[in-house]
Amino acid sequence: MNETQSYISDSAERLDTFLASKIGQSRSQITQLIKKECVHVDGKIVSRSGVKLKENQVVKIDFPPAEAKPALDIDFNVEILYEDKDVLVINKPSGLTVHPAPSVKEATLVDWLKHKGIRLSTISGEERHGIVHRLDKGTSGTMIIAKNNEAHDYLSSQLQDKSMGRYYLAVINPPLKNDITEIECPIARSTHNRLKMACLEHGKYAKTIFRTLALSSDEKNQLVACKLFTGRTHQIRVHLESINRHIIGDHIYATSPKQEKSERILLHAYMIYFIHPTSKERLTFVALPDGQMVEYINKKFNMEQINEVINPNYILHGFASDS
Known part of the structure; x- marks a missing residue:
């Protein structure tokens, strides 16, 4: 324009x-x-x-002219879970950054979207690419992308009114004591480490509920499901740190030399539901964890039990009273 x-x-x-x-x-x-x-x-x-x-x-x-920037070459694939004229639902790989930044030299999810032709215009002249919510670079899993401005506004409003829901899987250490753990604490940039966020009184309201799913065979680690009620930066990681728990493979919040190592942070956006912008139908999508996360869980946990507890209906039922 x-x-x-x-x-x-x-x-x-x-x-x-x-x-x-x-x-x-x-x-x-x-x-x-x-x-x-x-x-x-x-x-x-x-x-x-x-x-x-x-x-x-x-x-x-x-109205300023649109500022179109060329896409970097991409050498990765992104699994598409669903696509129509309004929305795109993907399974973001671990290690893929969502947005370009001066410190990011490699291609990002935005570059992949540009190659797919998803370039939303804005009346302020800035180009955006339908990103409705973010995932950290190391986190994998479900993301929803809007393919036009109307869909973007409609989906973004669902984040505010909580009609969009997200459930994560994480492998943590040490295990939680209770089946259900609810954490409400405001989050802001850490005053001690600018790479970290922290629970601080002046921060933005944040709420997460954790539900235990399975103990590892040695009872040192635990698979948990996490339900987000807000979407603050590093929210799950910060809320776990506030109760002295950490996600395996988290190199920012889990700094103990005794912390068990993993090639990636074992945090996965497992399930997302939302109201479709055109049909107004509630849609739910599940993305299975990648090979690295599955391999770790397979080594440490009873897979027969895991297959039972990661059933989407089992997880939804476990949070039913907190919805």
């Missing part, structure tokens, strides 16, 4: 609300336009989205 449009307010209301109704975009996208000084009221640049308009004021928008 590279054009100018003007509108006349017909009543007193907030600027972002007025523009959202006029151009059919979310208020967050309107805010980005305002931050880029693309919005004028009666000829003057506006810097705040909450400005109150008066009747008959003229609002002009200078």
Whole structure:
């Protein structure tokens, strides 16, 4: 979009609300336009989205051109669990970074999406690629990608109203004492290590429930299911650290030299459910862990028991009273 449009307010209301109704975009996208000084009221640049308009004021928008960046070459595959014209559900491999950054030199999931032609436009000129929620580089599993702006807004709202749900599998040490462990503690950037997040009073509200699934044969490790009620950075890892538990293979939060080693962090986004943006049907998808995680579990646990407890219905039933 590279054009100018003007509108006349017909009543007193907030600027972002007025523009959202006029151009059919979310208020967050309107805010980005305002931050880029693309919005004028009666000829003057506006810097705040909450400005109150008066009747008959003229609002002009200078839409910036889209900033398309070329994709890096990719040498990896991503398993597609489901795809239609609105959404794409994938099983992200461990070791794949989601978003490009100055510190990331290799191709990312965004590069893979560019090769698939998923390039969502934004009215603020920035290119986005349908990422609705993130997974850490080492974490594998289910992710949902929006293939158009309408689907992106609809799915993003489900993260806020909790109609989208996510369940993870993790191998932890030492085992939890209770079958169900609920942790509510706010999360913010650690004041001691900028690579870490921590439970801090001034942080953002976060809630996770852990349910025990199986003990390892030597009873030192435990397979648990984790249900997220919020989506803070490193949330599962931080909440476990707050009760002196760690995920096997976590090299940031599990720093003890005695910590058991693994080639990857044994954290997997196992199941996701959401309401489809067009059909309004509730869909559920399950992604099996990769070979490395399965190999570790196979060595340490009774696989007959594991096959029973990772049944999606078993996990959903275990959290039923907490939904």
